[in-house]
Ligand SMILES: Cc1cc2nc3c(=O)[nH]c(=O)nc-3n(C[C@H](O)[C@H](O)[C@H](O)COP(=O)(O)O)c2cc1C
């Protein structure tokens with residue numbers, strides 16, 4: 123799998139954490155990837171989450187054999203990758219810690235020390251020669267934190283890409299790799315499309331043969347080309363394909379039933395649709411779906427002159443991530459004074475290039491002849 127025999131994988135599988143960043147469900151777990159390059163100099167690349175540091179240190183020790191590490195390279199200071207720095211530093215006092223200046227500042231916050239006497243400060247373009255391998259550092263600010271660096275192994279053409287190009291799910295999981303990469307990217311980095319575009323530009327100048335992200339499998343060949351293409355699409359906010367996301371938040375179920383009915387009509391027209399009950403689903407699957415397709419239907423009950431809280435949270439999650447360049451449509455419901463459609467439209471008003479499909483469907487409690495006709499008209503507009 124790896125592009126050189128002297129690069130060893132020492133990552134771990136997390137099958138116990140329920141929510142990544144306390145937000146994103148992990149039904150198939152996640153990996154924290156770490157590598158050791160056993161060249162003339164020995165470099166360890168990143169650490170792992172706190173719950174797995176003992177396991178990681180054992181993996182490291184058995185890869186090292188009789189050798190000692192010269193460097194610990196930290197690409198990203200988020201705790202899922204940096205929790206083991208202190209334990210490593212204590213165990214291997216002669217090893218230097220290599221990271222960006224910003225990473226050292228963050229290190230001080232986490233560990234009370236920035237390891238001043240053993241720092242190797244890295245900047246864009248610096249090259250760390252290990253013998254056969256030399257790592258060239260590439261700044262990747264805000265992909266996903268400000269201090270992030272990637273490194274490019276000039277000998278093998280491998281990019282150690284930090285969080286970029288990663289995904290949820292352990293390798294043995296029976297999940298869709300693309301769906302899990304999309305849910306991961308849109309959820310975690312989606313807001314920073316411009317910064318991802320900048321990194322893609324830098325990557326296009328490299329002779330890439332493989333990408334080693336900090337989560338999920340290593341990418342090479344077709345899987346790498348496909349992921350680079352998807353990152354270009356996602357980070358420029360273009361829809362990946364035609365289709366409709368139908369997301370609803372319904373108190374008693376009438377709005378949900380209308381939304382499901384619309385989805386059935388669209389499916390009958392041969393339109394690809396995904397339907398989400400926002401009160402019950404993993405909201406970030408619905409977020410990822412909205413970025414995947416070119417059309418979005420928002421269906422919600424009115425709630426205290428506003429909109430159902432689950433829908434408010436959903437639209438906020440979309441706008442937080444720069445949602446744009448899509449067609450949006452509304453279904454609202456209320457017994458006495460529906461306001462949901464107005465609120466939902468207002469929440470989208472600052473998004474760029476949103477086209478609204480008409481009519482907005484209005485239910486006064488349950489579908490009647492008039493609202494059923496509106497629903498049919500909307501299906502015609504969206505097919
Ligand atoms: C706490 C609460 C607040 C509500 N506020 C409003 C309101 O401000 N205006 C309105 O027309 N209906 C309001 N409703 C009524 C629902 O919007 C209405 O029953 C709607 O038909 C529910 O659709 P559903 O069956 O899809 O949940 C409220 C209901 C609840 C439980």
Ligand SMILES: [Fe+2]
Pocket residue numbers: 198200266267285
């Ligand atoms: Fe991160």
Ligand SMILES: [Fe+2]
Pocket residue numbers: 200202203285336337
């Ligand atoms: Fe991460």
